[in-house]
Amino acid sequence: MDEVDFVIPLSKGELRTGNATAQYVVEELTSIRQLLGDTRDFKSAVLSTKGCFAVIDHFDTLYSLLCHFRSNDKIIKEVKPIAWNGLLKAAQKESQTLLNYLGDRNADRQAHRQHLTCLKMTCYLLCQMIEEFEAESVQPTTDTSVTKKQSKSARSKVDASGWDWESERELAITAIGQLVQLNTARLWEPPIVEEEFVNMLACTCYKLLENVEVSRNKTTRVAIFQLLGILVKKYNHSLGASLKIIQLLQHFEHLSSPLAQAVEIFVKEFGMKNIVSDILREIGQMDSKELARDNSGTKAYAAFVVELSEKVPSAVLPCISILLCKLDEESNNMRSAVLGVIAELILHCFTNEDLDEKQKSTRDQFLDLLEDAVYNVNAYVRNKALQIWLRLSNASAIPLPRQYELLKLVSGRLQDCSSMVRKSAVQFFTAYLKNNPFAAKISQEELQTNLDVETEKLENLVGQEEENEDAENDRNRAVCEKEGQAKWNAVEAKMKEAISELLGLEASSMDEEMPEEKELLVGEEESMNSVKLRICKLMTDGSFVEASKLLQAASDAFVGTAPFHRNDLKDSQGDGSFLDSSQEEENTSVEHILEIAKEMFLESLVPSSVEKVVENQQQENTEQQLQEVNEITKQKLLVQYLKACLNFARQIQTAMPLVCQMLNSKQNSDILEAIEFFVTAFQFGVSNVMMGIKRMQMLVLSKEQLIKEAVMGAYKRLYLTTEGGNQRSHTLAVVKKLDSND
Numbered sequence: 001m002d003e004v005d006f007v008i009p010l011s012k013g014e015l016r017t018g019n020a021t022a023q024y025v026v027e028e029l030t031s032i033r034q035l036l037g038d039t040r041d042f043k044s045a046v047l048s049t050k051g052c053f054a055v056i057d058h059f060d061t062l063y064s065l066l067c068h069f070r071s072n073d074k075i076i077k078e079v080k081p082i083a084w085n086g087l088l089k090a091a092q093k094e095s096q097t098l099l100n101y102l103g104d105r106n107a108d109r110q111a112h113r114q115h116l117t118c119l120k121m122t123c124y125l126l127c128q129m130i131e132e133f134e135a136e137s138v139q140p141t142t143d144t145s146v147t148k149k150q151s152k153s154a155r156s157k158v159d160a161s162g163w164d165w166e167s168e169r170e171l172a173i174t175a176i177g178q179l180v181q182l183n184t185a186r187l188w189e190p191p192i193v194e195e196e197f198v199n200m201l202a203c204t205c206y207k208l209l210e211n212v213e214v215s216r217n218k219t220t221r222v223a224i225f226q227l228l229g230i231l232v233k234k235y236n237h238s239l240g241a242s243l244k245i246i247q248l249l250q251h252f253e254h255l256s257s258p259l260a261q262a263v264e265i266f267v268k269e270f271g272m273k274n275i276v277s278d279i280l281r282e283i284g285q286m287d288s289k290e291l292a293r294d295n296s297g298t299k300a301y302a303a304f305v306v307e308l309s310e311k312v313p314s315a316v317l318p319c320i321s322i323l324l325c326k327l328d329e330e331s332n333n334m335r336s337a338v339l340g341v342i343a344e345l346i347l348h349c350f351t352n353e354d355l356d357e358k359q360k361s362t363r364d365q366f367l368d369l370l371e372d373a374v375y376n377v378n379a380y381v382r383n384k385a386l387q388i389w390l391r392l393s394n395a396s397a398i399p400l401p402r403q404y405e406l407l408k409l410v411s412g413r414l415q416d417c418s419s420m421v422r423k424s425a426v427q428f429f430t431a432y433l434k435n436n437p438f439a440a441k442i443s444q445e446e447l448q449t450n451l452d453v454e455t456e457k458l459e460n461l462v463g464q465e466e467e468n469e470d471a472e473n474d475r476n477r478a479v480c481e482k483e484g485q486a487k488w489n490a491v492e493a494k495m496k497e498a499i500s501e502l503l504g505l506e507a508s509s510m511d512e513e514m515p516e517e518k519e520l521l522v523g524e525e526e527s528m529n530s531v532k533l534r535i536c537k538l539m540t541d542g543s544f545v546e547a548s549k550l551l552q553a554a555s556d557a558f559v560g561t562a563p564f565h566r567n568d569l570k571d572s573q574g575d576g577s578f579l580d581s582s583q584e585e586e587n588t589s590v591e592h593i594l595e596i597a598k599e600m601f602l603e604s605l606v607p608s609s610v611e612k613v614v615e616n617q618q619q620e621n622t623e624q625q626l627q628e629v630n631e632i633t634k635q636k637l638l639v640q641y642l643k644a645c646l647n648f649a650r651q652i653q654t655a656m657p658l659v660c661q662m663l664n665s666k667q668n669s670d671i672l673e674a675i676e677f678f679v680t681a682f683q684f685g686v687s688n689v690m691m692g693i694k695r696m697q698m699l700v701l702s703k704e705q706l707i708k709e710a711v712m713g714a715y716k717r718l719y720l721t722t723e724g725g726n727q728r729s730h731t732l733a734v735v736k737k738l739d740s741n742d
Contacts, residue, residue: 030064043086052094242278302337379418386424498544
């Protein structure tokens, strides 16, 4: 037995005709009469020292049982639980044996082959028996003592052997899970688990999920998903699982929710996020015509992707582009599903207040798609879009700047040709009124009055701030001029003396250029402002003679440029130099040159003086300025808030006549939703709501009992229902409400 290789067959019949010399083959089946004794021997061997290796010696017996499994012979019915208990015990023992064996680094090749054969045989027999027992459990019972009402719940328990298949099935899945959790790859050479072995275990799990009862049993369902998660994580079954999930969804609509839960377990517990992209890619590549034709499979795909985006939105978000193309395809179910996915992503990924610019841009793109869907050509898609907006409104997930345009968009659906779209549109307005972020009372007249008052107050605050700034600037300017004049008075005499000395020099001495004077000449590319700064710096440093010489050079270089454009500074010969003046004009020239120097000096002091004054002023009045700025900012926010409130009230007011028309509709759903809207609008003090409240009175004479009850209930809520208080306060409140009815 140790010299042969057990090959997992695709069908039971292949084990009887081996294709290789060293392949294990069942040469002869055990007869039904011998099965009972051989099966008992197998169970005894498992409980003895042989343990799990008894499966190898008694494989033919168990295989023969599989071949006779569907026989109605009494012996087979007696053998089944014996063989099952022995095989389950063998699997449990094998997990412990393998755990000890795989930790031994000195195991020989023959022991490897023996353990590998035992593992493959045990798992093969377990999988085959699970499938046989499962097929047997879903068959209608033939026991007449079981009533039709009890047959579904008691089918697994009413058995000749008296055992419960549901609990046995869970034990078997757990036993297989314990085996595959081990590092069984070391038993293969090279250490890579056979694909046939992995597929055999996975197919058994998928076969179990096809049973509705199994998919509804939470404990068994989670155990199956855990086993599949191990296969996906450790045995490279990711691609196979994604393809099988698509196949199961196509044929079994009830698996949309369980399989979404399975993928959630794969992602969260086993870290296999790539399986989400594989599944969505397969769905995205499906033919649109096929999706439109296969309604059952498309519904399953749609429900699956929506629930998947709810359970693992972070894994779906990177793959959303794969699904967006379905918005333009023919299948209404897939279009609605993509909108549902977008809604889940917005609710789970884009409702935080600390979104960055990229996240805000993505959210806005999603919201744009939802807005476009409100005017989709298909009524079901429009209805789905409105239901999503209703859900976003209830979750406060709609950005405030978008809400006004959204209300205009939805108001257009109040006259839709489809009753379900009109119903959803009115429901949205009603819910938005209840969850509006503005005020508890939305009266257009009151909001307009408050807005005018607050706007006028804001204008007064802004005007007062501007006046304060002008007065502050005048004060700063006066301080700067005073400080500058004081500094100039300190240097005026010395600068005048230097200018007089320079004007009194002889022409011969003026023609001689000293090395220091050459450095003070104006450069060809030097600007007027830079020369002014140099002159002022020389005056500040006390170099008055050098400043006078540089002033002379500047007058020659910048002839006609302020401040050298004065005519009275030019000499009688018109060469533009103030140093060539005659002796009679010397005193006058000195005064004018000194005036130019003063102008430059004071101008250079203005920036630093202003900064110093402003800094001192800020230190003195910081709290007062902050208080003024905060007050204006708060007032601006208040005005913006009132404007948004008023826009909202106006949009509700615009929708009012359209909802009134729905009170005359032939569809009960239109009338019922319109009644609910007017009751809510009345509670929020919406202007002109009495127009709809009064029109509701005619509906008391409706032939529909449902509408009559709705109208009477509405008026009871409006006029006869109060909150808290004693009987007297309740009576006064009711009288006040009735008296206010115009």
